[in-house]
Amino acid sequence: MGGKVSCTLGEIKNRADFIVYWGGNPAECHPRHFTRYTLTQKGKFTPNGRKDRTMWLVDIRETPSAKAADVFMQVRPGKDFEILTTLRALVKGQRVNEAAVADTGVSLQQLQEFADGMKKAKFGVFFFGMGLSMTRGKHMNSAAILTLATELNAFTKFVAMPMRGHGNVTGSDVVMRWTTGYPFGVNLCRGYPRFNPGEFSTIDLLVRRDVDAVLVAGADPGATMPQPAIDHLARIPTIVLDPKVTHTSKIAKVHFTTAATGVSAPGTVYRMDEIPLTLRPALKSPYPTDEEILKRINAAILKKSTWMPVDDQADALV
Amino acid sequence: MLRIKGGKVYDPAHGLNGVVQDICVADGKIVADVPPGCREIDAAGLFIFPGGVDIHTHVAGAALNFARAMTPENQRQATKFFHTAKRRTGIGGPTPTTFATGYLYAGMGYTTVFEAAVPVLSAKHTHEELSDTPILDKGCCVLMANNEILLDLLQQGDVERAKHVVAWLIWAAKAYGVKAVNPGGVAAWKWGGNASAMSEPVSGYSQVTPLKIVSSLARIIDELKIPHPLHLHCNNLGAPGNYTTTLETMKALEGNRAHMAHLQFHAYGGDDWHTMRSESQAIADYFNAHPNLTCDAGAVLFGNAVTITADGPWQHLLYQLTGRKWGNIDVENETGCGIVPYSYKGSNLVNAVQWAVGLELLLLIKDPWRIFLTTDHPNGACFWRYPEIIHMLMNAAFRRERVKKLPEKVLPRIVLPDLNREYSLYEIAIITSAGPARALGLKNKGQLGVGADADIAIYHENPDGEYMFRYPRYVLKGGEVVVEDGEIRHQMGGREFIVHPSYDPKIEDFLRPLFQQQYTMSFENYPVELERLEHPIIHPCE
């Protein structure tokens, strides 16, 4: 990460008057977002609710979220990085090439208006979704919007945060960081944590066939990943832990049905702003929890003869 | 059961200054005697210290975890902790992972650490990380001085209700003490401002000044009989000329107890970065004359650091000055945090002054029972570098050599060259263990008398203080040998100290509607459940 300026969702509710959703469709994917956090709540400094806020929606097509927006800015696919980079320049009063801007599907004038709106805000926020973080540019698109938010703090209060997918992605990120130092894509082969997205991230490992066994918990790569990755999952021993029989389960060697977290299994979930919330199960399940299964697998592994990488700093590879 | 035989015991709580005597351990405690035939550790020629107590460090929670995310390049270079049959894996560096934190502290002879800053809203996260920090006993201080519900009560003059809210929040967070960071300033930062003038109302308020927040909180904490006093990070941290703010703040605390955090960062004179100089003498003079105060040094060492504080406006300024990457998270209604990786350089005039001021305070403040060794880890330096500071405190000649390496221009701005005091081992035992334990009100820590927790560090004698304290021969925690000659021999979970101050349960009727209005979760989901803590120990408030 190059740095990030953010806040918890209550700050948005209480203060934000300029809200931008970029590459996401909260009306359908985060159905409570507008009503709980960003648009309709009467907050401490936003007593007039919706009237105290301006919302811009930026996307490649008009989704149901556009109905809630004050301004819908339609952009050409794959141009977000260009637009965000241009905005970084405009915010600083720097020159840009007008024809190149127009190629993004938005005019320079519109972007100037956008930049002015950002600077005039009392408290602005970018919420960005997979339409930004998973399209051409990937992590650089995320870096672009985070950097823009950081730079806007020279003029006013501005934050940015990613809209997270379903499940407990944020929680796994948080726990991985405190135990291994890194949020995802952690390699423990050499006996200590190493991090290199592109080398150790899941899709890359599967497509390159760099792994020869896979355990999947709380995800369904068989439904979402590129075909070469799915083919490799089918080729090697794959183990799935899930409340349902998933696409991945169907190509796996072993499937454990486990209790649904939050419904019949307890735990802690981390909200998109990294605030922990306790899950209290409402129902009982005949199935064991993910935790029980993993503990039993671990206990069985420990019974096997021990091998460990040599504890020697000389063997450490940066 | 265990007998540590024939070591030279340094137990300042009982006045023992290198007395050769046995220490006996049974059931995790120090006992008067053990029967013959027990395990013995031959400590002839070795020095016995109570286990170290770090009163102010940043090792767990959302802010630190954010810093980990921001600095993968530090982690690549850091010490690797290999997974073995006896040890979990991890990474050292300025923001160690939790298992590594336990091993690094224990490896240095420290057995109790206090996480300096916890927001209530993310306290569950802090406690999870502390539970995942092996070996050490812990506690934490909950952030309070920018809590908007509290500030609103102070605005209304409702101090009585404020007291109940403070007590309720401490228990909700499962904290041990109360932390105040840049009172009023972090609240103002929510709109991009700060609070630099102690007597001026905080932005958005007419009756609430930083001074009022400080004195109200200190008074409330004393009335609630919280064992540890208000733990205070003053306004204007890091700013040239801020010593006047610190003096003003200390004056407002007369009549109450207070612990001044990382005092080094608050002892500067001058008008700007070009004229910045040390005012440690002025601070030390006032401090020496006012026994209601304790402090920790917050010393700086040259090298890499990561600044992590709740002082949002200060961190933003540091980012603007250095251009390094900047992280910031504002926490609704409560506080915030800012992170900027930083390097202290001996050739940099400001850094050289900072380096001197930390040592000056340790040398000018007379009573070692009131100043404690810290670096505000990882802000001033990494905690495992404490032995470097110990060496400089014990050896004036070595210190003078270091001063010679500073740029000439710094010398008129500091007083360190004139200070010849040398710390004895007895005094080192006080500032690293006995003193912090006493300031925390932890009677069974920081001492080696019968009934104390058997947290013991055993060192080889070495004229080089740094070497001596970096490589203990043995470290015991709760009577178990956890470290021997740099190897982790055994690990276990630690315990967490918390307090349960009394409050009127009806305060929840006051808080609930406010909470629902200003926060974004159900009131029922806000407090930390006691079950979430690993081995909590409720310390009485009396």
Place this chain on the structure above:
Amino acid sequence: MIKFTLKEIPTVPLETEQLTPDVLATLDHAAIRALPAFLGKRRHAIQDFFDVEGERSDQIEIHGDAGRVKWIGRAMTRGSVRVVGNAGMHLGSQMKGGEIHVTGNVSDWAGAEMAGGLIHIRGNAGGQIGAAYRGGTTGMRDGTILIEGTAGLEVGMRMKRGTIAIKGRVRDFVGLQMKGGTIVLGGGAEIRAGAWMTRGTIISLEPLKLLPTFLYACRYQPNVLRVIARYLEPLGFPLPVDSAVGMYQRYTGDSAVPGKGEILVWNPHGT
């Protein structure tokens, strides 16, 4: 000379960071065969994967499809490594001197954070060539990387000095956050070349689609290219610089930072 012949393609990546002239120069045959090689999580020996001939030399040859062998030549300071075949990730990572020649293709991170020496790839390269590792502020600090084929994403990311010359086309983000140094693109690039650069020079012999934050300055014959050409020509990477054809369009950017980098796009006919 020490010759390593790969016996078979490893089933998962093999990490062999000890295969460098610095390590091998002083070792006898038995010691070389016993050097560690990590197959996934298991520690093996070099001899489990390679036939070894020779000893005590800083001239190394590796034969076989070593596309899954990572960290060859890591941090080397002298000697030479010749790969007859492909090589895996992190080839010559952080090297300070010496030469690496590869007849086939290489993967990502070749020459990452390198500080000197030469890497010459006859085939194609992956991404992050001469780049900084994640979170690091600086990529390549010096040295030369030559690639006859194509290359992937983020070539030269955060490089500070040194030269990268590529004959084939490269993908997005070449010169990302460049701080200095020179990148020569014989086959042009996909999009976002020079994104967020602060200094440095990108020379492209094909037209480029530039970010809106790059502004056209002028069309001219840059004299400095003669110096660069004189260096690259003997290495097999000629640059059009004589007065008949050596005209380039100069763009400055990236104004988003704002940066003082330049992109020179070959424009012999003034189109």
